[in-house]
Amino acid sequence: MGAGTYRSTRRRWQPGRAVVLGAALSLAAGPAALAAPADPTPAGSPTPNRAGGARGEELFRQNCASCHGQQGQGSQRGPSLVGVGPASVDFQLSTGRMPIPHEIPQPGRGEPVFSSDEIAALVDHVGSFGGGGPQIPRVAPGSLTAGRELYAANCAPCHGATGSGAPLTNGWIAPPLYEATSVQVAEAIRVGPGLMPVFPSQVLTDEQVNDLTTYVRRLGSEHLDRGGNPLGRLGPLAEGLVGWIVTLGLLVAAARWLGRRAGE
Numbered sequence: 063m064g065a066g067t068y069r070s071t072r073r074r075w076q077p078g079r080a081v082v083l084g085a086a087l088s089l090a091a092g093p094a095a096l097a098a099p100a101d102p103t104p105a106g107s108p109t110p111n112r113a114g115g116a117r118g119e120e121l122f123r124q125n126c127a128s129c130h131g132q133q134g135q136g137s138q139r140g141p142s143l144v145g146v147g148p149a150s151v152d153f154q155l156s157t158g159r160m161p162i163p164h165e166i167p168q169p170g171r172g173e174p175v176f177s178s179d180e181i182a183a184l185v186d187h188v189g190s191f192g193g194g195g196p197q198i199p200r201v202a203p204g205s206l207t208a209g210r211e212l213y214a215a216n217c218a219p220c221h222g223a224t225g226s227g228a229p230l231t232n233g234w235i236a237p238p239l240y241e242a243t244s245v246q247v248a249e250a251i252r253v254g255p256g257l258m259p260v261f262p263s264q265v266l267t268d269e270q271v272n273d274l275t276t277y278v279r280r281l282g283s284e285h286l287d288r289g290g291n292p293l294g295r296l297g298p299l300a301e302g303l304v305g306w307i308v309t310l311g312l313l314v315a316a317a318r319w320l321g322r323r324a325g326e
């Protein structure tokens with residue numbers, strides 16, 4: 063896996079250089095440079111209404127090039143992005159894993175920094191470094207029962223039977239699957255981020271990916287039902303109450319009947 067090779071050879075993160083680099087970039091690109099991603103509306107940007115390609119190039123230069131290189135060739139701080147493919151870039155940006163402020167052991171899920179238009183522009187720009195790599199999958203509803211079996215065989219060993227996630231080796235975790243969208247689930251399957259294996263179409267067909275995304279989304283809603291949703295718990299409670307009222311009623315009736323017998 064690309065990330066593994068990179069991980070074993072890269073040098074330690076040097077904060078000093080990044081601060082200098084960040085400052086230099088801000089100066090070069092104007093005040094909106096590093097602040098821009100936090101505010102998805104390009105209103106205050108010094109370069110409004112530019113074509114998607116130029117926008118992608120600019121965003122990349124400001125937010126990614128310091129680690130991944132101007133041409134995506136990689137550096138000591140980040141792996142090469144040449145040929146990773148649209149699905150990888152979209153997955154990393156839409157799950158809020160990238161950009162990271164500095165090297166961290168396992169970039170995790172968070173609020174996405176960029177709008178969907180900006181993500182699309184960055185996906186295009188990274189694509190211009192070199193072709194290949196998986197496309198962003200198109201997902202459709204699939205079979206829950208088939209998905210359940212595929213999940214048990216291929217995903218549960220790492221993510222757990224209920225999708226709650228689990229620790230792996232070296233402090234890495236397989237994260238919980240409750241927040242991922244259908245497209246993100248399909249992207250993870252095709253891309254194999256971090257320690258996750260890649261499942262190409264020879265291993266899982268597009269139809270099977272649909273089954274899996276449908277089932278993983280179901281795991282998410284079951285999790286909601288188990289945890290936070292009080293309506294999910296009213297059913298059994300109400301039933302229990304009805305049971306008690308019926309039992310009490312019988313007891314009262316029995317006591318009256320016994321009382322009457324005793325009084326006779």
Ligand code: HEC
Pocket residue numbers: 064065069122125126127128129130139140141142143146150151154155160161162163164165166168169184253255256
């Ligand atoms: C501080 C350095 C840093 C910055 C800034 C950064 N990245 Fe990364 N990026 C990394 C590292 C380190 C990894 C490897 C993470 C891992 O091992 O899981 C990575 C991984 C990735 C991957 C996955 C590569 C693969 O092999 O599938 C993509 C795609 C990516 N980054 C895109 C971006 C984009 C786009 C930006 C800018 C919006 C960005 N990154 C900003 C350091 C950085």
Ligand code: HEC
Pocket residue numbers: 157168169170171213216217218219220221230234235236237238239240241242246247248250251255256257258259261274278
């Ligand atoms: C060897 C363990 C392993 C297996 C098997 C595995 N994964 Fe993963 N998965 C991971 C790890 C580790 C990550 C985190 C990667 C990262 O953050 O860079 C991950 C991330 C994900 C994510 C992203 C979650 C999020 O909220 O951002 C999804 C979705 C996912 N996996 C789905 C699956 C599905 C579906 C399968 C089965 C087809 C599967 N995984 C099989 C280890 C595994």
